[in-house]
Amino acid sequence: MTGVAVPPVAPPRLRPLAVVGAVAAFALIGVQQALYGPAIPALREVHQISAATAGAALSVHFAGAIAGVLALPLARRLGVPDGLFLAGSLALIAAGCVAFVFAPAWPAALVAVFVAGVGFGGVDGGVNQVFTEVYADGGHGMLNLLHGCFGVGAIAGPVAVGVLAGRAPAGYAAAFAGCALIALVALPMLRGVAGTGRSARAERPEPAERARGSSWRRAGLVGATGYAFIAFFVLNVGLETGAGGWETTHLIAIGLTAPAAASATSGFWLAFTAVRFAVVPLCRRYQARTIVIASTVLTVVAGVATLLDPLAPLAYGLLGVAVGPLYPTGLAWLAQVRPQLTSTVVAVSMVGGIWGPSAIGLAVEAYGAGAVAWAMVTLAVAGLATVVAIDRARR
Incomplete structure (x- = not known):
């Protein structure tokens, strides 16, 4: 019995500019996640809300982030290119950050936080997925470099809020606007990610004799x-x-x-x-x-x-x-x-x-x-x- 030929599926590829965009995007989401806590005093003053209510922003952010991460497998099943998915995630971050700054009331601000959180999760899950596939064999150095840039962003975010909020009650708005700007700059770079992440190695069928002996173990x-x-x-x-x-x-x-x-x-x-x-x-x-x-x-x-x-x-x-x-x-x-x-x-x-x-x-x-x-x-x-x-x- 002849085997059925399985056409090879190109693994994801990262052009040099896409790597730069991925690193910038990870530093961006580090800044984004770190902004909400330091912004709470200003948010309370601007929206006239309690500390507990203002603190809900981070919970809403994580709820959106989980949705964004889980959207990646669905996008891949639908054949959406990774570059398009990542660019769309950055667009959501930009839109959410801008909407958060100009939200007329706190409920609208939380909707904006959720939207930005979905983009955050898309970048987090998407870039991690692509990097683990591209650098799967001995590439954990690149993953550490990537996540180190996230940490740099997380350190820089509170500093930015502290400096800007010290000048005006709504100074945190400039920090979120800066996130939107960085997202738009990195967006075209991540469009350079090609492939849908399914490597030919992962798609290769296992020999029948090996499968019979190991199926129960798997x-x-x-x-x-x-x-x-x-x-x-x-x-x-x-x-x-x-x-x-x-x-x-x-x-x-x-x-x-x-x-x-x-x-x-x-x-x-x-x-x-x-x-x-x-x-x-x-x-x-x-x-x-x-x-x-x-x-x-x-x-x-x-x-x-x-x-x-x-x-x-x-x-x-x-x-x-x-x-x-x-x-x-x-x-x-x-x-x-x-x-x-x-x-x-x-x-x-x-x-x-x-x-x-x-x-x-x-x-x-x-x-x-x-x-x-x-x-x-x-x-x-x-x-x-x-x-x-x-x-x-x-x-």
């Missing part, structure tokens, strides 16, 4: 691996956002002044961002799996050190070093094992940014600020357990 083993990866990313994002959100509270409780605690928190994010650039040369020598395992072990060491009051400020910096490479390098490892799960993982991982800080907040209310350190230990150990499970399943 059904259970690979499925378990996928769930373990999802758990790993949710825990990783929960650890990242939990540390960044509650470190200041913990350090003030153990005796640091508010400015010193805030500076230490900035140190966490700086270490988190800098290590993503620093790890790029290491990616040429070490596999993604090796870097993920080493970094996850280091999160446990750093988490335990946060329990010791004299070491806590430095321990959080070390935690930033440990957590920084996990997300991008974990995506590279995932691309080698279950590439079709990338969009799902990026979307579901955002849940960690919602429940992580909230769960820690409940623990602080019940047991005091010392619960923050124990939360770091718990999340780090749980993350290490998922990595061990992934590695054993793959073996």
Whole structure:
């Protein structure tokens, strides 16, 4: 019986200008996500709303982002080119940011936030998907570089709001308008992404004799691996956002002044961002799996050190070093094992940014600020357990 020929499907390609556009887009979404928190005081004054109401903007942003990430697989099934999808996502960011600035009332502003959030998710999921496919074999250095640029944007965003809002109550508007402008500049660059992401290698049918002997193993083993990866990313994002959100509270409780605690928190994010650039040369020598395992072990060491009051400020910096490479390098490892799960993982991982800080907040209310350190230990150990499970399943 002759086999049916399967026409090769071109893998995604990145022209040099498209790579520049992708890096600019990732720095942009870093700025975008970081703007809402610092803008809350001005938003309350402009729209005459409470702090809790203003804080809803970030939740709406993440709701839109999840929708944007999940739109990528649908767009690919419909045959939408990746470049067109990414350009459309940037257009949504630009439209949402401009509409947010000129929204006449708070409900309209939230609609604009949702629209910009959908664009955010499209860029986040789309660029991650394309990069994991283009650089799947030994390309985790590029993913770390990409996510390092996201961190640079996340640091720059609050600075921009602080400078601009200090001049006028609605100064945050200029920061959002700047996001729209950057999105429009990067838009034509990302149109240069060609292909729909389905590589010929992924489409190649498996030999019948191999399929017969391994189908039952794929059904259970690979499925378990996928769930373990999802758990790993949710825990990783929960650890990242939990540390960044509650470190200041913990350090003030153990005796640091508010400015010193805030500076230490900035140190966490700086270490988190800098290590993503620093790890790029290491990616040429070490596999993604090796870097993920080493970094996850280091999160446990750093988490335990946060329990010791004299070491806590430095321990959080070390935690930033440990957590920084996990997300991008974990995506590279995932691309080698279950590439079709990338969009799902990026979307579901955002849940960690919602429940992580909230769960820690409940623990602080019940047991005091010392619960923050124990939360770091718990999340780090749980993350290490998922990595061990992934590695054993793959073996």
